[in-house]
């Protein structure tokens with residue numbers, strides 16, 4: 401395969417709409433695993449995918465965490481990148497034009513330390529051509545409120561959502577953290593606050609210890625677990641959230657093959673994002689799209705809706 | 712960023728050249744054609760489908776045989792991935808991504824001095840091959856004679872080869888940096904300006920090489936390592952400390968860096 405998807409215009413209808421966001425197909429690239437697009441273009445034709453969610457953007461550039469930032473675990477990856485990014489101004493000036501010129505459907509993942517920062521980010525991004533949606537990463541700690549992640553408290557999650565929705569005309573996807581007691585409570589709260597959709601899951605908090613050196617492997621001690629190891633947890637959470645909200649749900653977590661993608665679509669996700677799989681095989685997203693098309697054709701599913709398990 | 716390939720490469724041969732150290736030859740036409748010395752490849756250490764181990768492993772391109780379309784990898788078994796890789800057989804197929812990263816910047820007007828310690832000789836043979844026919848010095852180091860790697864191949868490049876072993880079992884007794892120190896110390900300031908040092912090896916060695924180069928005011932380029940997930944600039948995982956500029960990323964800003972960019976106290 402040469403990065404091209406065959407049969408995109410076949411009998412199977414893969415189009416999805418998430419609010420005003422129209423996607424060619426339900427396969428998206430997850431934030432933090434595809435750079436700003438240009439880094440992965442040698443390996444995938446980005447226009448063949450639903451959308452790209454770019455690396456999380458903050459108001460100011462961030463340097464990220466001290467190394468080591470990565471640790472491999474059984475079928476999984478721990479990362480503590482520390483949200484290193486170029487900052488919103490450099491993103492608009494240096495990264496966005498590349499995506500815009502190619503007509504790539506672009507969702508910007510945003511992160512802040514306070515509700516004010518999220519709102520300010522939404523405002524700065526508003527009016528820039530080439531951005532098709534925002535994804536709010538609420539897994540960041542709220543600096544003002546003692547460092548508790550926005551994503552673990554329904555009220556704070558709702559507050560951030562409300563502020564961003566008010567500051568933009570773009571569809572707003574809220575990306576949920578799995579590190580909570582009741583993910584449905586957060587999902588319902590952000591739905592009520594006006595979110596267009598929710599995406600889940602972000603990484604699961606974890607750690608690894610180097611027994612020879614007798615110290616944590618990651619410079620940051622804790623990191624986020626991703627990859628095939630988290631898929632069952634992610635799938636369960638998607639299943640639950642689909643059944644407690646009315647807005648579209650985007651499934652994320654360990655999706656590596658078309659089989660994984662189909663599981664999430666059957667659970668009721670309207671679309672899926674591929675993260676860690678890009679890192680181990682940058683052509684994975686194209687293979688997933690192709691695999692979904694082939695499966696649907698062979699089994700006479702003509703729409704994504706038909707895949708959903710209704711119970 | 713043209714010329715990076717995600718390909719399946721056939722194993723042409725694999726043999727143990729020193730204890731736990733293997734020379735792997737792969738048929739990888741596109742990589743052999745486009746690679747420059749100092750670049751690396753990401754290799755999936757297992758052949759079957761599956762997710763364990765999950766990540767590909769980075770390896771320097773040890774040498775290229777353009778005509779046969781072969782690339783060579785020199786690697787040591789240090790963990791699960793490299794143990795699996797050591798078990799591949801001739802004729803089997805591996806997923807290889809490359810060539811990746813920024814290689815050595817050769818300056819034709821200067822006299823190259825290559826300094827490699829232990830497995831750090833890996834990227835230097837490719838460089839020495841490209842410098843063939845010119846003037847230059849290669850300083851190779853190892854703990855002991857049995858761990859000296861690819862001495863024959865380095866000698867065949869026609870550059871002057873100096874050897875240091877820590878136990879004195881072969882060549883000079885001591886460290887490569889002592890040999891480098893003597894070599895640079897002997898030269899007049901004027902001739903020193905003609906020198907460029909290319910180095911790869913363990914961090915303490917590179918720190919010393921960088922320190923010497925700095926004090927003798929000699930240009931120095933080093934090849935560094937970091938944990939990597941993607942190798943192509945997607946994840947930001949391969950950060951290393953670089954002075955005031957914060958972090959550099961080994962897979963795209965490197966793996967070869969000007970030594971003066973690196974914060975040697977913090978790395």
Ligand SMILES: Cc1cc2nc3c(=O)[nH]c(=O)nc-3n(C[C@H](O)[C@H](O)[C@H](O)COP(=O)(O)OP(=O)(O)OC[C@H]3O[C@@H](n4cnc5c(N)ncnc54)[C@H](O)[C@@H]3O)c2cc1C
Nearest residue numbers: 768769770771785786787790791792793833936937938966
């Ligand atoms: C640009 C680059 C070029 C490299 N070139 C070569 C080469 O030519 N030959 C060679 O033998 N090795 C090379 N390495 C190191 C090689 O990638 C690691 O030895 C390998 O990934 C270990 O995999 P493993 O599964 O066997 O070990 P793991 O089980 O993952 O780890 C075992 C041990 O290896 C160390 N390690 C793991 N990954 C790395 C890494 N990326 N860098 C440094 N140490 C690591 C760990 O700290 C641990 O102590 C290179 C690394 C980089 C970044």
Ligand SMILES: Cc1cc2nc3c(=O)[nH]c(=O)nc-3n(C[C@H](O)[C@H](O)[C@H](O)COP(=O)(O)O)c2cc1C
Nearest residue numbers: 430431432456537601602626627653654675676946
């Ligand atoms: C290296 C790395 C960096 C990430 N950076 C971000 C980020 O900036 N913002 C964000 O919302 N999620 C980030 N994530 C989380 C992923 O987008 C995704 O939610 C998670 O990894 C689970 O999916 P996966 O198992 O397919 O990787 C990152 C994940 C990884 C592995």
Ligand code: FES
Nearest residue numbers: 942944947949962
């Ligand atoms: S290894 Fe992923 S950015 Fe360098």
